[in-house]
Structures are given as C-alpha cells and as structure tokens.
Amino acid sequence: AQKVTQAQTEISVVEKEDVTLDCVYETRDTTYYLFWYKQPPSGELVFLIRRNSFDEQNEISGRYSWNFQKSTSSFNFTITASQVVDSAVYFCALSEAKGSQGNLIFGKGTKLSVKP
C-alpha cells in the first residue's frame, strides 16, 4: 500500500534560517512519482516539484532544494534563508504510475511558520 509520512506537524523558524521538511514514503511499485505542494493561507495548492523514481538527482531552484534518496525512501525539502512569505502548509505526495494516470496520496502536511 502507498503511504506518505510527514513526521513534522509544525515547524517554526526565524527569518533567514534554513529549514528542512521531511518526507518518507512507502510503495511497492518500482515506478512512481513524488511531489511537493505548498498551500498558503489562501488555500490553493501550489506545485513545487515532481520527481520520478528513476531520477535521484537532487534539484535546486532558487532557495528551494530537494534531496531524493531511494535507499531511505525519503524526499526531503530544504528552504534556505527562509522568508515570511514561505509560511504555509507543505504537502509531500506520491503517485504510482498506472498507465500514466494516477491519483495523488498526500502526507498530512507540515505547517511552516516563518517569523520576522
């Protein structure tokens, strides 16, 4: 069965601190996709990244970076030099590739509060 675990329910940091959000997943499939979404207080789901199971290359996008390690079934997300605008709930999600269609299984989310 598929499962996504975000052990950190809430994290509070002061602006300019670095913060890492943890994500551990479970799946029996060899082909799958992992995602991170940001949900600000306004409620929309903002896509951040998608990674397929065959691509373990880490990725950096501005202040955001992702560390994908299949050996530990983890897909962690780091924000460098956090800003108040980063305050949001962050969801990690998993999808198994079923003929290029599939629904997302979300973790419970991590609420990040960045204080000035």
Add this chain to the structure above:
Amino acid sequence: AAGVIQSPRHLIKEKRETATLKCYPIPRHDTVYWYQQGPGQDPQFLISFYEKMQSDKGSIPDRFSAQQFSDYHSELNMSSLELGDSALYFCASSLVGQGVGGYTFGSGTRLTVV
C-alpha cells in the same frame, strides 16, 4: 497560460441540500481528478475520469456522484449534504502522455454546510 477553472469559489448550503461543483480542465487535458480537503486535513482523492469515463475511485461517499462531459468539463454532485461535507474541493487535470503528475490543480471550491 490557461489554468484549471473551478466554480463557484465559495458555496454555502444547508444540511440535506444538494450542491453541484464544476471543473473546467486545461484545454486538451483528458483526465480530471476530484479531491476533498477537510479543515486541517490533507487532500483526499475522490474520483477521476479519463476521456469521459470513470477511471479510478477513492473515498467518495455514495451521496456524491460525478461525471465528465463531452467538452471535458466535470461536475461533482453532492446530495443530502451533511455538516461533515464542509471542505475545500479541488479539481485537477492532466494529459496522459505527460506522465502522472502533469497535474494542475484548480483554486478549489470552499463548501460550507450549515
């Protein structure tokens, strides 16, 4: 670029009433997904359609039904509403061939049942 359009953005209904949520996918996207997100919860998959046929089903109550029309827009119909149906309802669309997760989410419909 065109996004996934959901209407209405907000909806207030009384218990036992019926609600219809609409979703207009990105043009040429052939798959539509519906998710329900309760207060403080993660989004839960309800149902999906591929080329106007139901392709997968999640934790959708029997009181809910959905369909995808010939123009690819989709509607989620909810009857005999209960207080617990109050949630944010998201629609997402994708195109087979882009691989899983060419997902684009709409801004959601916030349903409040009073």
